[in-house]
Amino acid sequence: MATVRIPPVLRPSVGGEREVSADGESVGAVLSALAEAHPATREQLFGADGELNRYVNVYLNDEDVRVLDGLDTVVRDTDSLVILPAMAGGR
């Protein structure tokens, strides 16, 4: 199972975990499994069209999945996904 790093803003939706494991052979499948297990994450990750919301970036290891094959990008068990929403705290 791939690991998915959960950013601070999404942690309340996954019971406070910072990292979760999710099954799937593609980025889309892993994120769907995550949304299945933690339904509150679904609308934060996906738009109504089933695509990733544009304000959320997802990286496979260190590469933006949008420059790979998007949600179809193949994921291996040893891979880690990073979800990166915009942050703006400075104070």
Add this chain to the structure above:
Amino acid sequence: MTPSGAEYIKRIREQVQEIDPSEVNELLHEGAVVVDVREGEEFAAGHLPGAASVPRGYLESRIEGSAPDRAERVILYCQSGQRSALAANTLTELGYEDVVSMTGGYTLWKDRGYEVDIPRQLTKDQRERYSRHFLLNEVGQVGQEKLLDAKVLLLGAGGLGSPTAFYLAAAGVGTLGIVDDDVVDLSNLQRQIIHTTDRIGVPKVDSAEQAIHDLNPDVKVNKYPFRLDASNIMDVIKDYDIIVDGVDNFPTRYLLNDATVRLKIPVVSAAILGFEGQLSIFKPYDGPCYRCLFPVPPPAELAPSCGANGVLGVLPGTMGLLQATEVIKLIVGIGDPLIGRLLMYDALDATTTELKIRRDPECPICSREPDAITDEEMGVFPDYEAFCAAAG
């Protein structure tokens, strides 16, 4: 019988290969390694353009910083040609294969009317204050002068701005602008270390100015005690070389991005939340801009920047100092800046993660020429009050 000093020097000079200033003048433009072996103060009063300063007393320990390749030609000079001959002898003993000493030294060079670099005269206090920078080949006097000439604008004298301002002031960044419309509050002092308990209630720009001047009176502080908006941003930022973004809200981040792309000013940007921080440099047209990374802001419920959030007090310190480091690297022109890369720091895990970020060929802002970005397009963003009210 042991030789006298004069005899010894004469003997060395006979062994060392000498070179006429006219020949050095030609080689100078071909990028030859030229080393000034006089004392630092003599170098500071004027030297050959592009020469490195390695005083003779430090020759053995520091020459490799300026001339790492022993097979390459090294041209040495001093004031009259005597010390450089002795230094050439030392370098030959160290295994340098092609060392020459310039005849007549700097005096003859100047008499012949060749070009000289007369650096800014730093005061004795400045030489002492920045002496640890002078000892770094990568910074040195040239780098220090760049720092003294630099103008850096800090957005916010808060969590990130406090440590950044402190260290940039200490490093001798000549002009620091500070934008902040807030006053010092007791709850700030867990992390905003540029302020003090006895300055609670004082405008942050004034409190920061005092701390900066107490640390380094060389630094000129420009104060902007208001919020940046579309009507004032271009005027405020236009004269700065680098902007340090530590703002706590999305609308200003987008506005700043659009304005800095238009003016081609690099932004060293950091954000913090809880135990985590992000850092990157957005250098317009060299790397991605903020809108390439996040073309649209998150909805209000996912944008925890509207109200007070918990943050570990040292975290803005960590991230702010990484920002300050990147600023200094950009000014001096050393190292590999964090352009096109985003660094994430997780304090609880004690881990860093680096992500690649790329220019978006379809970016609504930086895919176009700066002049094509109109006033109306800058900082287009949902109404901030409404945006935060919706977050509840």
